[in-house]
Amino acid sequence: MTARSATTKEASDVDGAPGMSHEVRDKHATRVALLGNPNTGKTTLFNRISGLRAKTSNFPGTTQEARVGHAALSSSEGATLELIDLPGIYSLELELSESEICRRVLAGTLGTPGSASGRGAPDAVLVVVDATNLGRNLMLAGEALRRRLPTVVALNMIDLSRQRGLHIDLEALASRLGCEVVPTSARSGDGVPALLEAITRARVPNQTPPGTIDGLEAWADETYAAVASAAPARSGEPGAPAVFVERHTTLTDRLDRVFTHPVGGVLSFMAVMFGVFYMLFSIAAIPMDLIELVFAHVGDAITAVVPDGILREFLVGGVVGAISGTVVFLPQICLLFFIISLLEDTGYLARAAFVMDRVLRPFGLSGHAFVPLLSSHACALPGIMACRAIPEKKDRLATILVAPFMSCSARIPVYVLLTVLLFPESPLLQSAAFMACYLLGIFAGLFSALIARRTILKGQGRPMMLELPTYKLPSIRTALYAAYDRGLMFMKKAGTVILAICILLWWLSAFPHVQPPAEATNLSTQGQALVESGVPDDVARGESMIAESEELTARHALKHSFAGRIGRTVQPVFEPLGYDWQLSVAVMTSFAAREVFAGSMATIVAGTDDAEGEGVMQRIAEARRDDGVTLIFLPAVSWSLLVYYVLAMQCLPTLAVTAKEAGGVKWAMLQLGWMSLLAYASALVVFQTMTAMGTGA
Amino acid sequence: MDPIDAAMLRAMGLRPNATIRVCRLGEPCIVEVFTGATKADPSCPEGDPRDRPCDRPGGCSCRIGLARPLAERVMVMV
Numbered sequence: 001m002t003a004r005s006a007t008t009k010e011a012s013d014v015d016g017a018p019g020m021s022h023e024v025r026d027k028h029a030t031r032v033a034l035l036g037n038p039n040t041g042k043t044t045l046f047n048r049i050s051g052l053r054a055k056t057s058n059f060p061g062t063t064q065e066a067r068v069g070h071a072a073l074s075s076s077e078g079a080t081l082e083l084i085d086l087p088g089i090y091s092l093e094l095e096l097s098e099s100e101i102c103r104r105v106l107a108g109t110l111g112t113p114g115s116a117s118g119r120g121a122p123d124a125v126l127v128v129v130d131a132t133n134l135g136r137n138l139m140l141a142g143e144a145l146r147r148r149l150p151t152v153v154a155l156n157m158i159d160l161s162r163q164r165g166l167h168i169d170l171e172a173l174a175s176r177l178g179c180e181v182v183p184t185s186a187r188s189g190d191g192v193p194a195l196l197e198a199i200t201r202a203r204v205p206n207q208t209p210p211g212t213i214d215g216l217e218a219w220a221d222e223t224y225a226a227v228a229s230a231a232p233a234r235s236g237e238p239g240a241p242a243v244f245v246e247r248h249t250t251l252t253d254r255l256d257r258v259f260t261h262p263v264g265g266v267l268s269f270m271a272v273m274f275g276v277f278y279m280l281f282s283i284a285a286i287p288m289d290l291i292e293l294v295f296a297h298v299g300d301a302i303t304a305v306v307p308d309g310i311l312r313e314f315l316v317g318g319v320v321g322a323i324s325g326t327v328v329f330l331p332q333i334c335l336l337f338f339i340i341s342l343l344e345d346t347g348y349l350a351r352a353a354f355v356m357d358r359v360l361r362p363f364g365l366s367g368h369a370f371v372p373l374l375s376s377h378a379c380a381l382p383g384i385m386a387c388r389a390i391p392e393k394k395d396r397l398a399t400i401l402v403a404p405f406m407s408c409s410a411r412i413p414v415y416v417l418l419t420v421l422l423f424p425e426s427p428l429l430q431s432a433a434f435m436a437c438y439l440l441g442i443f444a445g446l447f448s449a450l451i452a453r454r455t456i457l458k459g460q461g462r463p464m465m466l467e468l469p470t471y472k473l474p475s476i477r478t479a480l481y482a483a484y485d486r487g488l489m490f491m492k493k494a495g496t497v498i499l500a501i502c503i504l505l506w507w508l509s510a511f512p513h514v515q516p517p518a519e520a521t522n523l524s525t526q527g528q529a530l531v532e533s534g535v536p537d538d539v540a541r542g543e544s545m546i547a548e549s550e551e552l553t554a555r556h557a558l559k560h561s562f563a564g565r566i567g568r569t570v571q572p573v574f575e576p577l578g579y580d581w582q583l584s585v586a587v588m589t590s591f592a593a594r595e596v597f598a599g600s601m602a603t604i605v606a607g608t609d610d611a612e613g614e615g616v617m618q619r620i621a622e623a624r625r626d627d628g629v630t631l632i633f634l635p636a637v638s639w640s641l642l643v644y645y646v647l648a649m650q651c652l653p654t655l656a657v658t659a660k661e662a663g664g665v666k667w668a669m670l671q672l673g674w675m676s677l678l679a680y681a682s683a684l685v686v687f688q689t690m691t692a693m694g695t696g697a
Numbered sequence: 698m699d700p701i702d703a704a705m706l707r708a709m710g711l712r713p714n715a716t717i718r719v720c721r722l723g724e725p726c727i728v729e730v731f732t733g734a735t736k737a738d739p740s741c742p743e744g745d746p747r748d749r750p751c752d753r754p755g756g757c758s759c760r761i762g763l764a765r766p767l768a769e770r771v772m773v774m775v
Contacts, residue, residue, distance in 0.1 A: 090708035095701055135757050136710040136730075166757070217712060228757065252760070253720050260725055260762070354725040354762050361764075463702065463766040467709060467759055468727060 036128035038088035142209035150202035178207030295324035345474035364453025405445035594650035648679035726768035
């Protein structure tokens with residue numbers, strides 16, 4: 001790796017002698033850093049070059065992620081490129097975490113993402129510049145050239161700039177930059193093979209732009225003026241003089257006025273979000289159902305092959321159940337990121353961020369927070385991961401802390417169960433209560449953000465400034481890559497955590513094994529005898545007795561399981577909220593994953609884990625406490641539970657991701673403590689108030 | 698203006714004496730920043746104004762949205 005060692009030395013000497021020629025000769029895994037402004041098509045170019053052979057990882061010791069891809073070079077047998085897609089930045093010199101990451105990568109003090117090794121400056125830098133906005137892009141290119149690393153400039157979106165009537169003298173530009181310049185169109189793939197070849201020939205530039213900001217701006221202006229001109233074109237063709245007529249109001253202006261209007265912007269945003277939600281809950285339901293069906297068949301197959309016993313219980317209840325419970329969320333996550341990528345690509349998302357900035361700013365959050373908060377309505381895990389796009393650290397932390405307040409899809413089974421119990425005869429009131437749960441979650445999140453920004457995350461939020469990219473048709477290819485990438489990340493990171501938790505939960509609920517109660521054994525024996533008698537009426541009665549026996553056995557097993565014992569131990573804590581030991585068990589078993597609550601209640605009171613099964617809802621509604629008289633789900637208890645589940649942090653994977661993304665376990669503990677406290681206090685107030693007013697029974 | 702915000706705006710192209718077109722007043726304030734050489738800049742090529750691709754909407758420019766606290770601190774001379 002002679003090239004690397006030599007360039008590392010040169011990188012430390014920013015103002016070293018110009019014109020030092022150093023060709024990239026390493027024919028195996030040449031490390032190339034992709035650098036560029038946001039919206040230059042850098043990631044599209046990265047996807048075009050590396051395709052699916054890319055993975056997203058964090059830089060060692062940071063929460064900043066980057067994609068690393070590989071590409072084989074057709075001209076040199078066995079030679080490959082290792083591409084690092086650095087964060088899009090406007091300058092290497094800004095006091096932003098993204099700029100610092102880029103500085104450190106170019107200086108060779110930060111390793112390759114996802115790898116403990118790989119320190120040292122990259123073998124080459126690929127600076128991606130937007131040909132339609134060359135003047136500004138030259139500033140970052142100039143800063144990169146000063147690093148004195150072998151450099152190639154990709155003049156991307158060259159097709160668009162030609163359409164707009166811009167002509168860029170490539171030879172003059174290469175001469176002024178002192179490195180090779182390759183015109184490309186990442187969308188169509190034009191120029192990409194030539195770019196790959198140019199990278200293998202990359203040399204340290206023989207020009208050194210000025211080091212001061214004023215000098216760099218003057219250099220960029222001079223360079224631009226020297227290389228850019230109007231393309232000669234005939235009237236009526238792209239680039240013809242007609243386009244030079246000053247247009248006071250462009251189509252972009254008109255669209256911006258609608259999408260950023262105080263009223264029109266909010267209405268269009270709501271319409272877009274409705275569409276996103278609709279697709280998330282309707283389209284994703286198809287693959288989700290399919291996944292559940294497949295895993296049900298897998299469970300049946302294991303049951304048919306493996307003899308009854310602990311191994312079968314573990315495989316079916318533990319492993320298959322856990323994997324199914326994890327993979328089932330994959331369609332929603334992939335679809336969400338696919339849609340977000342499409343929206344981002346159109347240029348709409350930047351406008352929507354400004355609309356939401358007005359709404360979120362009074363609560364100490366910025367408009368950047370809206371995508372993560374929106375994503376959290378599907379699942380808090382991708383929502384929290386999406387917080388990486390928030391540039392200000394305190395904004396990012398505040399958003400991470402409050403994201404789990406948004407009602408995720410895992411809460412839906414709980415909401416359904418409790419709203420149906422509260423209003424069994426009125427779908428309208430059920431819907432209203434359902435909607436109120438979502439609103440309560442949003443309000444609690446904003447309220448918590450306000451408190452966080454006035455206490456532990458004190459400080460003025462950074463006012464929003466955002467480049468508004470040109471409106472354009474989105475790239476399906478880029479969106480598919482984004483969906484694939486995020487899906488893979490979810491399965492690798494959160495998937496493993498969720499899997500482990502679900503297996504642990506199953507173990508706590510299934511062990512220790514206890515003998516069935518005598519009452520159940522007797523019922524079973526009697527029922528078996530009746531079934532064997534063959535008399536139709538007796539067979540039906542016998543089957544009913546056997547079912548009742550199984551229900552009693554399941555309740556008995558859960559009561560004496562580790563989870564049941566924990567539930568009985570903590571029951572005094574939940575007593576002020578109106579929960580008996582059975583509800584306490586359900587709350588405890590759903591501590592790791594809130595969607596478990598409905599299944600636990602069904603198991604406890606009905607002896608099945610299907611809360612939506614026929615007659616199960618009725619049995620849950622009529623379930624009674626140990627005194628045999630008082631209903632478990634009194635109205636005050638149901639309301640209290642509903643409020644509790646809207647606000648409580650009942651999701652261990654979310655805590656794990658919070659700790660990782662926020663940069664410490666203390667943030668996860670704070671999140672857990674605050675949400676639990678708020679949930680408990682609110683549920684207590686609801687139960688005690690309703691009881692005192694006599695409306696709880 | 699906060700120096701970090703000022704540096705960020707400058708890196709985005711909104712630098713001192715930049716030529717801009719105000720596309721939308723209010724919040725967000727949207728400006729189109731012409732980031733190449735400008736008419737007022739001596740480095741701009743002489744000749745027919747139409748040969749200066751930097752001097753027209755969509756030529757060599759970018760649009761930047763600014764929240765009110767920032768827009769209030771940007772001085773525009775007509």
